[in-house]
Amino acid sequence: MTTPSTPRRPRTVLAMGPRVRDALFDAAALDRLAAVADTDPALVVGDFAAAEHAAALAGAEALLTGWGCPPLTAAALERMPRLRTIVHAAGSVRHHVTDACWERGLTVASAAAANALPVAEYTVAAILFTGKRVFDAQRAYREQRRRLDPLDLLAGAGNYRRTVGVVGASRIGRRVIGLLRPFDLRVLLHDPYVTREEAGRLGARPVSLDELALSSDVVTIHAPELPATRHLFDRARLALMPDGATLVNTARGSLVDTEALTAELVSGRLNAVLDVTEPEVPPAGSPLYDLPNVLLTPHVAGSLGNELGRLAHAALDELERYGRGLPFAGPVRAEELARSA
Numbered sequence: 001m002t003t004p005s006t007p008r009r010p011r012t013v014l015a016m017g018p019r020v021r022d023a024l025f026d027a028a029a030l031d032r033l034a035a036v037a038d039t040d041p042a043l044v045v046g047d048f049a050a051a052e053h054a055a056a057l058a059g060a061e062a063l064l065t066g067w068g069c070p071p072l073t074a075a076a077l078e079r080m081p082r083l084r085t086i087v088h089a090a091g092s093v094r095h096h097v098t099d100a101c102w103e104r105g106l107t108v109a110s111a112a113a114a115n116a117l118p119v120a121e122y123t124v125a126a127i128l129f130t131g132k133r134v135f136d137a138q139r140a141y142r143e144q145r146r147r148l149d150p151l152d153l154l155a156g157a158g159n160y161r162r163t164v165g166v167v168g169a170s171r172i173g174r175r176v177i178g179l180l181r182p183f184d185l186r187v188l189l190h191d192p193y194v195t196r197e198e199a200g201r202l203g204a205r206p207v208s209l210d211e212l213a214l215s216s217d218v219v220t221i222h223a224p225e226l227p228a229t230r231h232l233f234d235r236a237r238l239a240l241m242p243d244g245a246t247l248v249n250t251a252r253g254s255l256v257d258t259e260a261l262t263a264e265l266v267s268g269r270l271n272a273v274l275d276v277t278e279p280e281v282p283p284a285g286s287p288l289y290d291l292p293n294v295l296l297t298p299h300v301a302g303s304l305g306n307e308l309g310r311l312a313h314a315a316l317d318e319l320e321r322y323g324r325g326l327p328f329a330g331p332v333r334a335e336e337l338a339r340s341a
């Protein structure tokens with residue numbers, strides 16, 4: 001049996017936007033930070049070129065990054081000759097981990113798995129609430145202020161044996177499929193990287209994207225933003241969706257042709273729950289704000305409020321693993337970035 005080596009407290013510098021540290025780390029998390037890393041928690045670097053940070057950066061073995069961390073360019077890395085690892089207390093590392101980091105052989109970890117949970121929770125809530133036609137019922141009640149006949153009001157509504165189409169068995173997509181398991185729903189999956197066997201193990205039936213669009217009462221998009229996923233839901237694919245179906249997008253606005261979707265929503269043929277749009281923010285005059293069949297939220301599905309504490313602890317877990325010489329639980333690998341968020 002191998003025993004992990006004695007834990008070390010790697011010399012660590014925090015790099016993130018102003019106010020992000022305070023949002024991530026409460027007093028307990030700061031205590032834990034001090035236990036797992038040799039760090040000055042008062043120092044938060046927002047500019048790798050700033051002269052006052054030169055000494056701290058020169059000694060850093062680890063960077064604990066968060067939203068707003070500037071890009072780790074070759075020039076920035078030159079100021080960190082001892083740097084070995086980057087632990088990101090958020091999801092995607094695309095904004096700050098550059099090719100120069102991979103060329104330097106740095107290891108990278110991210111809390112993306114922890115960030116997947118609130119997005120999956122939002123999605124499941126959206127699927128269940130829209131299946132039940134909760135927003136239609138609320139609107140009718142608000143407008144009519146009288147007893148409404150549920151046989152008229154909610155005809156065709158309900159979450160019994162509905163079909164949910166999941167696009168992308170990503171971290172979030174897998175969480176959604178897992179959270180949907182207890183319900184009486186049929187789950188379809190489209191993901192070009194997932195075998196039939198694996199889809200079956202997840203509890204979903206693998207289908208083509210067109211079949212998913214044709215057969216789903218609710219389509220929920222969880223694929224990453226990549227050249228190959230731009231306008232995955234274009235006019236033609238949206239047209240395949242059955243009348244009255246709902247599109248849930250918590251991924252990225254670019255995966256859907258907004259103009260085509262808006263036309264389907266204005267006509268009332270489709271419904272949507274949109275946490276992301278293209279552009280984000282929609283123009284002030286966009287019908288998406290006011291349409292009764294659209295629930296539009298300002299990119300809030302990911303970690304917010306007390307959920308940031310989960311990201312902080314996930315990142316501290318990774319720093320602790322690093323200090324013990326153990327592999328990361330959520331490693332980011334350069335070769336996987338071409339198909340991940």
Ligand SMILES: NC(=O)c1ccc[n+]([C@@H]2O[C@H](COP(=O)([O-])OP(=O)(O)OC[C@H]3O[C@@H](n4cnc5c(N)ncnc54)[C@H](O)[C@@H]3O)[C@@H](O)[C@H]2O)c1
Nearest residue numbers: 168169170171172191222223224225250251301302340341
């Ligand atoms: N709304 C929010 O607040 C929020 C928060 C976090 C992430 N996101 C978004 O959610 C999406 C999923 O994030 P994640 O971290 O789970 O992604 P991820 O990095 O885990 O996704 C990678 C996986 O997506 C699948 N995939 C790749 N190309 C595909 C394609 N063409 N069709 C279907 N599946 C494909 C593959 O299984 C791949 O392994 C991303 O678009 C991300 O930007 C949104």
